[in-house]
Amino acid sequence: MSVKDREVLLEVKGLKKYFEVGKKQVLKAVDNVSFEIYKGETLGLVGESGCGKSTTGRTIIRLYGATEGEVNYEGENVHGKKSRKDLKKFNRKMQMIFQDPYASLNPRMTVKDIIAEGIDIHGLAKNDKERDARVYELLETVGLNKDHANRYPHEFSGGQRQRIGIARALAVDPDFIIADEPISALDVSIQAQVVNLMMKLQKERGLTYLFIAHDLSMVKHISDRVGVMYLGSMVELTGSDMLYEEPLHPYTQALLSAIPVPDPEVERSRERIILEGDVPSPINPPSGCRFRTRCPHAMDVCAAVEPKWLEAREGHWVACHLYDEEAMKQN
Numbered sequence: 001m002s003v004k005d006r007e008v009l010l011e012v013k014g015l016k017k018y019f020e021v022g023k024k025q026v027l028k029a030v031d032n033v034s035f036e037i038y039k040g041e042t043l044g045l046v047g048e049s050g051c052g053k054s055t056t057g058r059t060i061i062r063l064y065g066a067t068e069g070e071v072n073y074e075g076e077n078v079h080g081k082k083s084r085k086d087l088k089k090f091n092r093k094m095q096m097i098f099q100d101p102y103a104s105l106n107p108r109m110t111v112k113d114i115i116a117e118g119i120d121i122h123g124l125a126k127n128d129k130e131r132d133a134r135v136y137e138l139l140e141t142v143g144l145n146k147d148h149a150n151r152y153p154h155e156f157s158g159g160q161r162q163r164i165g166i167a168r169a170l171a172v173d174p175d176f177i178i179a180d181e182p183i184s185a186l187d188v189s190i191q192a193q194v195v196n197l198m199m200k201l202q203k204e205r206g207l208t209y210l211f212i213a214h215d216l217s218m219v220k221h222i223s224d225r226v227g228v229m230y231l232g233s234m235v236e237l238t239g240s241d242m243l244y245e246e247p248l249h250p251y252t253q254a255l256l257s258a259i260p261v262p263d264p265e266v267e268r269s270r271e272r273i274i275l276e277g278d279v280p281s282p283i284n285p286p287s288g289c290r291f292r293t294r295c296p297h298a299m300d301v302c303a304a305v306e307p308k309w310l311e312a313r314e315g316h317w318v319a320c321h322l323y324d325e326e327a328m329k330q331n
Contacts, residue, residue, distance in 0.1 A: 006038040006039065006041070007038060007039045008036050008037070008038060008039070009037055009038060009039040009073070009074065009175070009176060009208050010036065010037040010060070010071070010072070010073050010176065010208075010210075011036050011037075011070075011071075011072040012033060012034055012035050012036070012056075012060065012069070012070070012071055012072075013034050013069055013070040013071075013072070014032050014033075014034055014068065014069040014070070015030055015032070015033045015034070015056065015059060015060075015066060015068075015069035015070070015071065016028070016030055016031055016032060016033075016066065016067040016068040016069050017029050017030040017052075017055050017056075017059045017064055017066060017067050018031075018067045021283065025283050026283065027282050027283050028232050028282050028283075028285060029052045029055040029232055029282060030052045030055050030056050030059060030232050031052075031232040031233055031285075032069070032233065033052075033056060033069075033229070033232075033233065033234050034069075034234065034309060035227055035234060035237055037176075037208060037210060038208075038224075039208055040202075040206055040207075040208055041208060041209075041224040041225065042202065042208075042209040042210075042211050042222055042223045042224050042225075043209070043210050043211065043223065043224070043225050043226070043227060044211045044212075044213065044219035044220075044222065044223030044225070044226040044227070044240065045057070045210060045211070045212045045213075045226075045227050045229060046212075046213060046214060046216060046219050046226060046227070046228055046229070046255070047214070047228055047229035047230055047255075048214070048230070048255075048279060049214065050279065050282070051229040051230055051231060051232065051279075052229055052231070052232040052233075052282075053180075053181075053212045053214075053229055054099070054180050054181065054212060056212075056229070057096070057178045057180050057210060057212050058096075058180070059071070060078070060094075060178060060210070061078075061094055061096055061178055062078060062079065062087075063096075065079065066079045073090065073093065073094065073176070074093075076090075078090065088121075088122065091172075092118075092122050092172045092173070092174065093174055093175050093176060094174060094175070094176045094177075094178070095118075095169040095170075095172065095174040095176075095177050095178075096169065096177070096178045096179075096180060097162070097165050097166055097169050097177060097178070097179045097180065097182045098165060098180055098182075099180050099181040099182065099184060099185060100185055101158055101159075101161035101162040101164070101165055101185060101186075102153075102158070102161065102185070104165055105153040105161060105164060105165065106153070107152060107153050107154060108152075109152075109153075110149065110150050110151065110152060111139070111148055111149050111150070111151055111152070111153070111156075111164055112132070112135050112149040112150060114153070114164065114168055115135045115138055115139070115164065115167050115168050115171050116131050116134070116135050116171065117168070117171075118168065118171040118172040119131055119134055119135075119171050119172070122172055124171075124172065124173075132149075134171070135149055135171075136149065138167040138170055138171055139167060141167065141170065141201070142163040142164070142166050142167045142170075142197060143163055143193075143197060144160065144163055144164070144167070148160075157190075158185060158186050158187070158190065159186055159187070159190035159193065159194065162182060162183075162185075162186060162190075162194055163194070163197070165182075166182075166194075166197065166198070166201070170201070170205075173205075174207070175206075175207065175208060176207070176208045176209075176210075177207055177208070177209055177210075178209075178210045178212070179198065179209055179210065179211045179212065180212045181212055181213055181214070182194060182198070182211075182213075183195060183213070183215070183218065184213065184214065184215070191215075191218065195218060195221065195222055198211075198222065199222060209222075211223060216255065216256065216258075216259050217259055219240075220240050220244055223240045224239065224240060225237065225238060225239050225240060225243075226238070226239075226240050226243045228243075228249065228251065228252045228255065230251050230290060230291055231279060231280060231282055231285055231290040231291070232282055232285070232290075233290055233319065234309070234317075234319065235249045235251055235252065235291065235318065235319050235320070236248060236249040236251075236252045236316075236317065236318045236319070236320075237316075237317040237318075238313075238315055238316040238317065239315060239316075242315070242316060243256075244256060248312055248316065248318045248320065248322075248323060249291075249318050249319070249320050250273075250291065250295050250296060250297050250320070250322075251275075251291050251294075251295070253273055254273040254274075254275050257270075257271070257272045257273040258272065258273075273296070275294045276294055277293055277294050279294075280293055286303070287303055287304070288301070288302050288303045288304050288305055288306055288307075289302040289303075289305075289306065289307050289319075289320070289321065297322060299321065301321050301327050301328075301330050302321055304330075305321070305327060305330070307319040307320050307321050307324065307327070308324055308327075310323065310324060
């Protein structure tokens with residue numbers, strides 16, 4: 001099925017999230033980001049630390065209010081003025097799995113109460129017996145058992161805690177889950193188990209994911225499409241295979257060249273793109289293209305004009321003057 005024929009579940013249009021820091025200073029954490037997520041797919045979101053990936057996810061789910069722009073879920077603006085009843089209905093459809101399985105679980109609550117919190121809020125169980133049965137079922141779904149229900153978070157390993165976090169997210173039967181670096185705090189052997197669990201749950205429950213991560217190999221494994229962010233802006237978005245085989249943006253090319261290859265001979269002979277300089281401050285980003293201060297292909301037009309978000313090839317979006325004929329004429 002063509003990307004254009006698929007049903008859009010979530011549409012992000014010109015999303016901005018700014019934070020005031022110090023006197024009259026503004027940190028542009030997310031600046032004019034636009035993309036769509038289709039029903040039943042996994043969209044991976046990657047980039048260096050501090051590029052705005054997690055802030056984008058948290059703004060989509062309303063943990064942060066948007067400074068500007070729209071987040072339309074099933075055609076309805078998430079950040080429009082809503083009644084408490086509407087927000088409750090929306091919160092049931094969209095859930096989040098957090099990065100830190102240590103900090104995201106209340107240490108004073110038992111696992112049963114942590115998982116059942118959403119069930120209680122949305123009135124999804126008629127009585128305590130039904131509530132407990134739902135919790136036990138969820139624990140088994142994520143690879144734990146009902147004996148774990150009366151324990152506290154500190155009694156579990158990191159991988160087990162993240163499974164509890166996944167069970168909590170599933171408790172209200174959501175359609176869409178934002179996974180904010182759900183494996184970065186886990187051992188490598190456990191990471192694959194958690195990702196495989198998420199893929200299994202997606203298949204069984206028809207879930208849609210926004211998978212935020214910096215592990216590019218894992219993102220390729222789980223994602224249908226991948227978006228690349230740099231300094232608060234989206235620079236490239238396309239199908240997973242297309243991005244890894246033929247990246248268009250110079251930043252994406254540099255990112256992918258850093259992925260180790262498990263073949264010593266290939267690893268020694270391949271060319272790695274080393275970017276010069278440090279990531280600029282999001283408080284004072286460069287004019288024009290934000291990547292131009294580190295880009296090996298930077299031109300005069302890059303400093304003067306912000307690149308357009310354009311479809312360079314079918315289903316392959318990029319923000320770079322190299323693929324804009326009008327910009328190249330100005331140069």
